Amino acid sequence: MTDATLAGPALAETVTRAFDRKQRLAFAIPAAILAYLVYAAISFDIAGLMARARFDNAAILLSDFWSHKTHVTRDNRTGNLTVAIEGEAKATYPEGRLPDWVTVADDVTTIDLGQGHIVTYDANGARYVVPGYGTIDIREEGGRPALTAPEPIPDWISVGDNRIGVTTDAGRFTYTRSKVETFRYQPGWELWFFTLDSPLYGKSFGELAALAVSVERLDPARSNLALIASEFWTNRMWRHGDVAWAIFETILMAFLGTMTAALVALPLSFLAARNFMAFGPLRFAARRVFDFVRGVDGLIWTIVLSRAFGPGPMTGAIAIALTDTGSFGKMFSEALENIDEKQVEGVRSTGANAVQRARFGVIPQIMPVFLAQVLYYLESNTRSATVIGAIVGGGIGLLLTQAIITQKDWEEVAYYMVLIVLMVMLMDSLSGWIRRKLIKGE
Amino acid sequence: MxxxxxxxxxxxxxxxxxxxxxxxxxxxxxxxxxxxxxxxxxxxxxxxxxxxxxxNAGGFWNGLHQVLDFPSEVLSEAWEKRANLPGIFWDHVPALIETVNIAAVATLVGALAAMGLSLLATRGLARWPRLIPIFRRTMDALRAIPEIVIALVLIYILGGGPVPAVIAIALHTGGALGKLFSEVAENADLKPVEGLASVGANWSQRMWLGVIPQVAPNWLSYALLRFEINVRASAILGFVGEGGIGHDLKIAMQWGQGRYDQVVAIFLLLFLTIVLIDRASDHYRHKLVKGH
Structure with missing residues (x-):
């Protein structure tokens, strides 16, 4: 009782002080976070960024993700007409096999954009009929395009000195001195199965199935099924074969890198564990080696190694292996230091030598940690291999960065992104499944 | 039986x-x-x-004896110009700070998002238990997209600079930390939550006062580990995309001979920063989780 009364005021004071401190902290921490974010916003120049951001690029990107556009271009000097998907040479419709919404009669080209939007190219210029608005008529006068359209000119028609552009829901239309061009947007990824030059282009699934079982061969050298498979696999626009190979290469890099790192790190980690390596300097050296390879980041290893081995998947695999040897070594040696000595004692009592003690007394104990970490790294390295592939020039990372750098094949970017996400999710569930099987024995 | x-x-x-x-x-x-x-x-x-x-373009056995060629070439040139190194260090400190800032902001934003996502995706704590699978799949998807994909696409839209990298890393961090956070929150003691519920606390008060104090040490520890990972990611993104010390390194590498002193300086700067952050995060994580 006396103690309590004596401690009373002091205790109350301590509690009050602690309470005050907590209260101050509760405000100080959010305030500090906010202050840091404000500082970061200023140093990252968010205001300037908003001004520089190009949301029209975002619109292009999004529309390319789910649709494709077909360019109908007439060269105003020669009068040549080309109809090409995404404007690519390898996806140009051959003459006489134009899509049914483009008709050519004499020198007049009529393009039906759907919803009543009709574009006509003729010898004098071009006309665009927009339902609910009227006819936009463009004629060549004195070497410059002249516009006749119902007044007032709305803001979706841009009129410049040498260029007239019209953007509607149905498509885009541009007229310049050298050429007149119409883009028609259609949903879906065009030519995903077969390109225009393939004999199989435009066939439905039913027709393909019928072809596959029919005896009559399109190509006398091969069966129809083989032809269908190879036409799809070597599709020149989407390059399915190359893409599948690139995905495989990325997974290969991750697999080789992770497994090699684990195999190298396992014996080395014994050197860095206090209970297995009594000789201090060697232990210290082993630990510093792990720290070093881990600290010299994967990026630096990748650069150094690609100078020696050249670009390719092996360079990436070695870079992953080196970095992860450090991480694995550190983790395994920590696991080794935490093992239960009793099992080792038991094995020793049967007269086992050092290797046998390690095999039967130690390895079974660290196996769960070992497997869990290796599988976790395998999954996370699949992602790293994408990035490393972009640097060393191998795998899906390279294809992706190339497609992004050209800044026009966004449908390919979308395709690769979907594939990468699927690949990572697949590796994620695969490693989770193996982990459950092996560790929990389910 | x-x-x-x-x-x-x-x-x-x-x-x-x-x-x-x-x-x-x-x-x-x-x-x-x-x-x-x-x-x-x-x-x-x-x-x-x-x-x-x-x-591979070059074979393993052909390349093996060349492994040391490039480092030795770089190091010997840097050794000749060693007087320049302190000055170069100084020049690249702002870029280094930018790289660390990218990682820090991304970790902060990602961790804040992960806090919300993980609580919404944890059985027993979720605000809307029926939506748990949606939040879980969201985290899975965020984790699955490599940072570089988002960063490169955002560079196209937003132009260069650190912000695309921040957003890319933050999204990934949100997914990765969300999963770990939710595993921790699953093991939280529910008694304080029930106590708070009995005095009429709403969901956010129950989480803030009942769950967060329990899980804070583990969450902080995971966030620190993530920060360490994000510093590396931010350096790599700089190399592939734009901004920070990774970009400086790329420029110096592309220049090649004659700028190897810069390459070495940047390597060293990056190495020391990573080791330092690694050490600090190790130390504090030990303190947080084991209490000493």
Missing amino acids: VDVAFGPEPGQRPNLANPREAYLDMVRRKRMYGGILLVIFVALMASGWMLADHR
Whole structure:
């Protein structure tokens, strides 16, 4: 009782002080976070960024993700007409096999954009009929395009000195001195199965199935099924074969890198564990080696190694292996230091030598940690291999960065992104499944 | 019950009349499975390395003796110009700060998002239990997209600078930390939550006062580990995309001979920063989780 009364005021004071401190902290921490974010916003120049951001690029990107556009271009000097998907040479419709919404009669080209939007190219210029608005008529006068359209000119028609552009829901239309061009947007990824030059282009699934079982061969050298498979696999626009190979290469890099790192790190980690390596300097050296390879980041290893081995998947695999040897070594040696000595004692009592003690007394104990970490790294390295592939020039990372750098094949970017996400999710569930099987024995 | 007492199905049950036979039989079978797995694994590794070697521009054995050529070339040039190094260090400190800032902001924003996502995705704590699968799949998807994909797409839209990298890393961090946070939150004691509920606290008050104080040390520890990972990611993104010390490194590398002193300076700067952050995060994580 006396103690309590004596401690009373002091205790109350301590509690009050602690309470005050907590209260101050509760405000100080959010305030500090906010202050840091404000500082970061200023140093990252968010205001300037908003001004520089190009949301029209975002619109292009999004529309390319789910649709494709077909360019109908007439060269105003020669009068040549080309109809090409995404404007690519390898996806140009051959003459006489134009899509049914483009008709050519004499020198007049009529393009039906759907919803009543009709574009006509003729010898004098071009006309665009927009339902609910009227006819936009463009004629060549004195070497410059002249516009006749119902007044007032709305803001979706841009009129410049040498260029007239019209953007509607149905498509885009541009007229310049050298050429007149119409883009028609259609949903879906065009030519995903077969390109225009393939004999199989435009066939439905039913027709393909019928072809596959029919005896009559399109190509006398091969069966129809083989032809269908190879036409799809070597599709020149989407390059399915190359893409599948690139995905495989990325997974290969991750697999080789992770497994090699684990195999190298396992014996080395014994050197860095206090209970297995009594000789201090060697232990210290082993630990510093792990720290070093881990600290010299994967990026630096990748650069150094690609100078020696050249670009390719092996360079990436070695870079992953080196970095992860450090991480694995550190983790395994920590696991080794935490093992239960009793099992080792038991094995020793049967007269086992050092290797046998390690095999039967130690390895079974660290196996769960070992497997869990290796599988976790395998999954996370699949992602790293994408990035490393972009640097060393191998795998899906390279294809992706190339497609992004050209800044026009966004449908390919979308395709690769979907594939990468699927690949990572697949590796994620695969490693989770193996982990459950092996560790929990389910 | 039969299973528990005698093992699996009657036909496959070990013959108890002859335990020695049964034991040896089991060992043999285990060894065989182990051996088959080992052979498959070795075959996979060997053929994998051979294939990778074949696909590489330069072969392994040709390249092996060249591994040290580039570092020694770089180091010898840097050694000649060692007087420049302190000055170069100084020049690149702002870029280094930018790289660290990218990682820090991304970790902060990602961790804040992960806090919300993880609580919404944890059984027993979720605000809307029916939506748990949606939040979980969201986190899975965020984790699955590599940072570089988002960063490169955002560079196209937003132009260069650090912000695309921040957003890319933050999204990934949100997914990765969300999963770890939710695993921690699953083990939280629910009694404080019930107590708070009994005095009429709403969901955010229950989480803020009942759950967060319990999980804070573990969450902070994971966030620190993530910060360490994000510093590396931010350097790599700088190399592939734009901004920070990775970009400086790329420019110096592209210049090649004559700027190797810069390459070495940046390497060293990056190495020291990573080791320092690694050490600091290790230390504080120990403190947070084990309390000493």
